[in-house]
Amino acid sequence: MGLTATKAKTAKRAVAKSRGGRPTRDAAIARDQRLIEVATRLFLERGFDATSVDAVAEAARISKPTLYAQYGDKRGLFAAVLRRQIALWLAPLAAAARDMQDDKSSDLSVEQRLIELGRQLLSLHCEADAVAFSRILTAQAINFPEVAKLAVDEGWSKALSTTAEFFDHLVACGALDLEDTTIAAETFLNMVVGHTHRMATFGIPIDVKDAEKRVQVSIRLFVAGALGPPDRAQFSKTAGKRKSPR
Structure with a gap:
């Protein structure tokens, strides 16, 4: 009985120690996600300096040492928040590129595709x-050049x-006749x-209807200059293959 009781006490101590140790992988991911969401809300509500x-x-219910160990300082935390937002902003472009590779929505004209993409981006x-993130970046760009560079490298460049x-x-x-697709992309986004x-x-x-009308008119102008011969106006899987000028 004495040996059994000793083993039971040892096991109990081991369980308690495990419960009080490092969080599991899933718990750590959930904690970091909550931290980024809380930080995003506070940065947007208060701005960078006042957060x-x-x-x-x-607000995230974590210790400061944990936060510093994960992100270094407030700038590192803001950089993580910005990366998450950039991923959200790039999602429509990434989806359009995947759909193009998979030949999805091939029944849509080039103009229709671009207008739909333009609306999502807008x-x-x-x-x-x-808009709030843009203002924060503009205000912090001089004193915080590494994050401004992050916005350019991981946001605009991607x-x-x-x-x-x-x-x-x-x-x-x-479907299109473009001399340089990178310059065309820059023109399209601007x-x-x-x-x-x-x-x-x-x-x-901003008047939403006016903004959407501007998108449609701008894209029609863009397409008119990029279509080439009239028979390219409708995208088709059977259209002649052309080598990209890039």
Whole structure:
């Protein structure tokens, strides 16, 4: 009986120690996700300067040492928040590129595809959160150049390359005639999102109907210059293959 009781006590101590040790992988992922969500909300509500590490740790119900160990400091935390937002903003472009590779929605014209993509980008980049992040980045760019560089490298540059990849496929199947798909991608993004997002960042009220009309008219102008011969107006799987100029 004495030996059995001793083993039972030892096992009980082992369980207690395990419960008080490091969190499981799933628990750690859930904790980090909650932390990023809380930090995102506080940065958007208060701005970068008025958001403290203490406030984030308290709201996320984690210790400051845990936060510092994971992200280093407030700038590292904001960088993680920004990466998450960039992934959300890039999602429509990535989906369009995948659909193009998989030959999905091939019954839509090039103009219809681009207008639908333009509407999605407009909705994402001109919503309140995107505008708020743009203002924070603009305000912090001088004193916080590494995060400004992050926004360019992982945001704008990836958006540009993904859009160029989308145009590469349209050129390869003969649907568009573009001299340089990277320049075309830059023109498309500035044309569809640039003006409206800039006005929203300045605090100028945006009329959604006017913004969508601007997208449609701009894309028609873009397509008119990129279609080439009239028989390219309708995308087709059987269209002649063309080599991308990139």
